[in-house]
Amino acid sequence: MRIRKKKWARPELAACPFYLDAPQEAAGGWAARFARPGQLLHLDLGCGKCTFLAALAHREQGVNFIGVDISEDILGVARRNIEAEFDGEPVENIALLAFNIEKLDTLFAPQEKAARIYVNFCNPWQKAGDHKRRLTHTRQLETYKKVLAPGGELWFKTDNMDLYLATQRYLREAGFEIVCKTEDLHAENAPDNIESEHEVMFTAQGIRTKAIIARLPEEKSGVEIP
Structure with a gap:
């Protein structure tokens, strides 16, 4: 889906204290980017409009988040x-x-590891020739393994x-352990689930949310989750 140009976006981001315009320069110093550097790090990949990330980060103040x-x-x-979610509170x-x-x-520097990665409602890239572009494709999972801590999810x-x-096949190919999966998340007892903007839209259309939690075995990476 093409995103309509927003002339105000770049000036507002330039003035935003939690936006990084040169993220490569943060490698090796991510902890110092946050007010509480010793906290676990979670990544939201393809974060979109961040209705999910905003609500999650506001609720989980003891975790640092990077939205990409x-x-x-x-x-x-x-x-x-x-x-808007933080409503005047410092982000x-x-x-x-x-x-x-x-x-x-x-x-990320080799010693910098995330405890969890979120991938919500990414482009399914339906054509066979485009499957490698999926954010959960085996090739992409191999990249995630470089930044996930052992036992990371x-x-x-x-x-x-x-x-x-x-995605279940991709995860197995990449050496992840599937901890749980469901073809209808909303039918499960998942009171802590936070809906993304796409989840709200698809649920209203009667489309079920499928979900997977997978874990990277301890031996697949070299740094423990603190």
């Missing part, structure tokens, strides 16, 4: 949603950045059954 999306236009909307546990997720590992949600099934 390719579009500055959509991150402009995300900034507004985050500030101290979020960093937003526009970056190509395929190169995610270049943003990937939390995935989608409306697309084909992608849900394929």
Whole structure:
């Protein structure tokens, strides 16, 4: 889906204290970017308008979050949603950045590890020739393994059954352990679930949310979660 240009997005992001316009320079110093540097780090990849990330970060103040999306236009909307959710409170546990997720590992020094990665309602890339562009494809999971701590988790949600099934295969190929999965998240007892903007939309259309939680075994990475 094409994102409509928003002339106000870049000026607002430039003035935003939790937006990084040169994220590569943060490698090796991510902890210092947050008010509470010793906290666990979670990544929201393809964070979009950040209704999910805003609510999650506001609720989980003991975790630091990095939201990544390719579009500055959509991150402009995300900034507004985050500030609306925090409603005047300082935003101290979020960093937003526009970056190509395929190169995610270049943003972190070898010792910097995330405890969890979220991928919510990413593009399913239906054509066979485009499958490698999926954010849960085996090739992409190999990149995530470089930034996940041993025992780190990937939390995935989608409306697309084909992608849900394929992602299970991708996870196994990449050496992840599937901890739990469901074809209807809202039918499960999941009181802590936070809905993204796409989840709200698809649920209203009667489309079930499929979800997977997968874990990286301890031996797949070299740094423990603090």
